[in-house]
């Protein structure tokens with residue numbers, strides 16, 4: 001545990017003043033003072049202190065989003081050493097050995113500045129596809145645990161970043177759309193069922209290559225494969241699956 | 248149609264927007280971040296309603312009693328009567344929106360015990376009740392986005408209210424992505440959450456509730472109340488950048504608090520001092536005891552929460568998420584090692600002063616959720632704040648509609664101003680915020696005294712001498728009002744404990760209010776309303 005004490009890591013932060021400006025890398029030798037420190041808390045510390053980069057320039061506040069700092073809101077998703085993940089879940093002690101942490105914004109979304117991107121398209125998609133429960137639904141004990149798991153989606157966009165088929169320009173919504181649908185698929189009834197099933201086939205099933213590149217990336221740890229199998233069974237194969245085994 | 252403006256898209260904001268939309272009224276839902284990022288998703292434990300599904304003979308009137316007693320009788324009894332009466336219907340309606348509540352053997356909503364309540368009354372969805380309710384309400388709100396009744400402006404923050412005469416006529420907002428500003432007209436419902444940003448790093452909530460909105464309103468003359476009432480949760484752990492809550496369930500399941508004596512012995516101080524309830528005494532009592540035992544000459548180090556004796560099945564089925572969370576943040580396994588815990592600020596009972604219908608001191612302005620001073624008096628019961636946010640959001644929306652049955656023409660929104668055209672655009676500096684927090688905590692800790700509060704007020708005078716930006720000045724002013732409110736309450740009540748006035752004083756059974764009048768912070772006293780014989784608190 002104490003191994004990380006008094007160590008430092010080199011942060012390589014991809015910066016840009018705005019969407020039009022060219023991106024550039026800023027290198028900061030960052031002293032890791034506490035072994036629980038993570039990328040989000042380091043960025044916060046940089047923004048409230050006097051840090052200089054390796055070229056001796058003082059570091060202007062780095063734009064990034066965060067909120068809960070405990071892996072529950074999805075705000076701080078970014079690309080860290082090539083992998084999309086939550087900055088508040090990326091402990092610096094992980095990187096002390098290799099020595100560098102490359103911090104970049106998600107690339108599938110329009111850049112706002114520094115590490116901030118506009119993920120608005122993810123939310124707009126849900127509205128355009130009319131993903132909501134018309135009338136009433138009830139998560140009874142047969143489906144409760146699956147509804148719970150799907151409802152945990154943070155809409156963070158990490159899965160979309162690694163998905164070979166998703167972009168904001170195509171109609172395929174990716175796994176974040178699939179999770180919002182998987183929540184309500186077991187509860188819809190009447191006319192809405194037909195409509196939602198058909199939307200699911202078009203916006204999820206037909207576009208998904210089922211490579212499951214997204215499976216291990218989900219920071220919420222949602223059992224994506226199980227959700228897909230269930231929603232496919234209902235909306236595509238017209239079958240209902242048995243409830244999950246109690247964890 | 249002119250849209251109602253809602254600032255904040257957590258539980259209170261969503262609830263207001265949905266209530267308006269269900270009545271066919273359009274709203275503009277403005278928030279710094281998407282709803283998925285709001286603090287409401289962090290709520291774990293549950294939401295209270297006297298559903299009586301556990302066959303204990305619970306009733307709304309017992310919920311009423313517990314809430315008023317918990318709040319040390321500072322809450323508005325008529326407002327609380329409405330809250331508890333509507334609670335069962337609210338929780339049932341959430342269930343019908345697909346919230347996966349834990350269920351009893353006969354498929355009814357399961358209830359768990361929670362601090363300060365005599366009956367099992369807290370509905371929950373495993374360990375993520377807030378997230379589950381938010382997902383369902385976001386879904387519901389989305390259906391009205393589809394029909395255009397709800398329009399969202401995410402990544403926008405409130406800079407200031409637009410006030411004409413003594414009426415709120417709209418807001419100035421800033422797009423935090425583009426830095427452009429717009430003035431938007433309409434009546435306003437504030438749902439901007441707790442004032443976490445006044446105490447950066449010291450609260451269990453989100454860092455994104457900066458408190459700037461509250462500070463701006465206070466500086467514009469809106470009346471606040473109960474600012475001295477901060478709830479400290481006894482069991483929080485320091486994680487980078489904030490305090491992380493360890494749920495009360497940890498003690499409910501058998502976790503014990505102890506501190507090391509200098510002679511090497513473990514002192515189970517709660518069990519020794521309170522043989523009946525021990526570690527499960529109310530939050531304020533546990534927090535205060537922790538403070539006192541740490542300061543004793545014969546103890547050393549921090550208080551430890553010891554869960555090493557909990558059985559396997561408890562870890563497996565009921566506290567597994569918590570164990571993982573503690574492990575991932577501290578590197579320690581609570582099943583094997585006692586964990587250092589410390590008090591952390593968990594809830595703001597005070598805020599924008601509202602009447603029973605959530606009207607504020609300014610006409611055209613309403614407030615609901617944690618930013619409003621309503622329902623919780625001097626201390627909030629666990630499980631009552633989500634309820635208060637949802638119910639309060641509905642009541643505020645209903646009041647707005649009854650005050651303004653006619654709606655005007657909708658104006659297009661024009662982002663015609665730049666960042667540098669309003670000095671409030673400039674965000675506070677981190678070093679100022681840290682300094683302000685340190686000073687305030689000196690006077691607003693768990694144990695307070697006139698001397699400590701006055702020292703903190705002097706600290707603010709010093710801080711004020713630095714060149715402060717307008718936003719920083721607002722925040723400092725709000726902090727000063729908190730200290731002055733704490734100084735004004737010369738008694739101990741609920742979450743407010745004064746070492747120099749340790750008893751509750753019946754002559755101070757009133758709410759302390761704070762408002763800027765003629766440029767000065769002016770304190771007042773607001774009498775607690777008398778309960779009406781036939782409470783009338785209908786929504787429509």
Ligand SMILES: Cc1cc2nc3c(=O)[nH]c(=O)nc-3n(C[C@H](O)[C@H](O)[C@H](O)COP(=O)(O)OP(=O)(O)OC[C@H]3O[C@@H](n4cnc5c(N)ncnc54)[C@H](O)[C@@H]3O)c2cc1C
Pocket residue numbers: 254255256257258259260277278279280281282285286287288289290291292293294376377403404405406438439440441451452453455456457458459460492593615616617618629630631632633634636
């Ligand atoms: C760890 C934790 C556990 C909890 N557990 C429970 C529980 O079990 N039961 C319970 O009842 N309560 C619980 N609470 C309390 C409860 O979660 C909150 O009180 C409640 O969710 C507040 O809802 P809200 O809508 O008022 O505010 P929030 O959910 O905080 O939403 C505030 C909104 O305002 C926006 N905003 C803030 N400032 C601005 C600005 N300047 N301009 C524009 N928008 C702005 C934010 O972006 C956000 O959308 C818990 C709290 C925490 C921190």
Ligand code: SF4
Pocket residue numbers: 162163164165166174175207208209210211212213214215
């Ligand atoms: S399975 Fe493959 S194609 Fe489908 S959402 Fe996941 S990454 Fe994308």
Ligand code: SF4
Pocket residue numbers: 074152153154155156157158159160175176179217218219220221222
């Ligand atoms: S499925 Fe997982 S990775 Fe994808 S948006 Fe939801 S939480 Fe993020």
Ligand code: FES
Pocket residue numbers: 040065066067068069070071072073074075076077086087088089
């Ligand atoms: S800040 Fe909420 S997930 Fe990282």
